[in-house]
Amino acid sequence: MEFKLSKEFIEQIEGLIAEQNERELLEVLKDIHFADIAELMNELRGSEAGYIFKILDSEVSSEILLELDEEVREKILNNLSAKEIAEELDEMDTDDAVDIISELPEEMKDEVISELEDFEHAKDIVELLRYDENTAGGLMAKELVKVNENWNILTCVVEMRKQAEHVSRVHSIYVVDDEDRLKGRLSLKDLLTSSTTTHIKDVYIPKVDFVKVDTKDTEVARIMQKYDLEAIPVVDETGRLVGRITIDDIVDVIKEEADRDYQMAAGISQDVEADDSIWELTKARLPWLILALTGSFIAVKVSSGFGDAMDKFPTLFFFTPLIAAMAGNVGVQSSAIIVQGLANNSITGSLWRRLAKEMLLSLFNSLILAAILLFGTHFLLDLDYSVAATIGIALISVMILASLIGTFIPITLNKYGVDPALATGPFITTSNDIFGILIYFTIAKYILGF
Template structure:
């Protein structure tokens, strides 16, 4: 039932564009959902894409522009004048319009707002531009149906009718008092089933979850997920209803957050995708690879400083990999669990002390197991004098890495940085470096012949 883009199909569309066959193109696009047309636009050259967009219904075009990835959209509308943009912005939901305008220069932004035909939309946009994009205010849309508590179901239906064009998905009608303060809501289902002259005051639900404009979007996402909400009203500190956030936007937030985490852990900077150009990918990969290389070269300096020890006990070199990788692995594991626990706001939060204590005990256990395994290996290769060196080093490395894996994401999250970065190559390399230092110091201390 869903559309799948093929090379053949794309070739046909490209040919139709090349010969300017508007009729075929209109007919083909008519069969597709806007999200599918976006998929086609991604694959076309900018000129072809623009031509195709110009053939579409303005509302469909607006929806497509609203849903393009930020980076692709930037490239795509780079050639648009403010006059080209305004008609699309006129048709967008206010939250999408603001997202798009926030990506433009201040000049373009103001020009476009000035050119909007829908003055209510212009007002909505000016309201929303105040908010940062990572708080509830920046995610909300102004389009919603609200009704005074002193009306009845019939008036409510009339209100829905008037707003029907603006508010694509209604979910519920919000109930407010004379001052615009949010009192509750009536679900659409209830309106369908209610008597025409039933008073809103008698049927509305006053038990409503709302969020304030300043709440971080990740918190909003967690709230909507936790309470299974389709839409959540956004209020100011006085409780006045200002807008609402719908679940589709939150799904996007969750998906992006997951991608950000994955990229942070993997050591990729910026938003990069597999099919980006080689140059874009190199720009995303190289900073971390270089940082990692620098760290490893610092480790090299440490190792070089112990050349005397290495020349006496050549087998010491053999354990450099296990020291390095164990520190990295433990650090990532621990940091990931903390990142995950930071994202989950239900239940009690552990104090730093409780966390560290638990981490310590666990590190002793993990370190002892890995240390013993490596220790047995020293016996296997006939170097029993290295048993205490390797065993103790691994114990120390696991404990240090567990500590860093616990503390770093907590610190990062405190100062507003994505804590998932703590699981990335930077921390892994740091653990690597510290581990090797600890290893050679312990060797120096324990081996009489050095």
């Protein structure tokens, strides 16, 4: 059943656009899902994508608009008048419309809003625009089905039919009082299985999970996952039902959060994709590289401070990259587990117990590694026993310290409200390089006495 975007298909479409063969184009695109048309348009030149967009029905084009890559969407919106954009927005759910409006230039926003045909829709959009985009208010949509606790099932069904016209997917039927305050929910099952004269008051479920408009989006995601919810109602400060968030919006939040943590760990500071411009990619990557370079340069200064030992113990200097690399690897392992644990809210208990455990773990691991290393050097490199002992002891000390740093920093950052994911990737690797090399030579100096 699945659509695969082939080179041949793209060429066929490009040909039809060149011929301005509108009828044939519409015929080809008729049976293709809007998400697939969006994928196709992302591959076309701006003017070609714009042509397709204009010939499509606004019911389809509004869906496509939401699926396009941001750059392509921007190009298309730039070629539309405020009235044309408003027509697209009239087809969308309020939360989607708000996402599109937020991307428009300031001066365009008001103009587009004033062109919206449906006044209720416009009012809802204006309300949603007020909320911070990373809160429940910024995620929610106004489209929902609600019934008054004083109605009976029959009134309820009649009212729901009206409301359902504006709601593409009915998740839950929310029950409110006369003041619009959220009281609970009505299950579809109860609706289908109760007699028509039953009062809502007598069948609704008074327990309902909800979030407030100012709850953070990641917190909403956590709650919806924990309680296995597919939709959650949003209430304002007075408890009035003002919107609902659905799981598909939350999937995006979860995905974005995971992608962001992953990119941070890899030293990429903005949300970039492989297809972005070299300039965008540089902006995301270069700052971390400069940080890493600076840190490594400090490490160079540290080891050159011990340069006098080079005559007597040259081997020590062959091993600095190994010590630095192991410090980096252990540090990243430790911090990654903590960062992931913090993201999943599973880091509880005292910091000291956690550090003690991490210390034990890395002591255990580093002993094994030191044994392997000494065994290897014994057969593959001709090393003095005291130098070998130095390297072994240094490896153990450096690994323990690196794992403690990798545990301590993310927990501490998180405690002070800083994103713990900062403490992964180049940052932790580089600081571990510096400490590692410093400890290594200090131990060497002490044991070998140079």
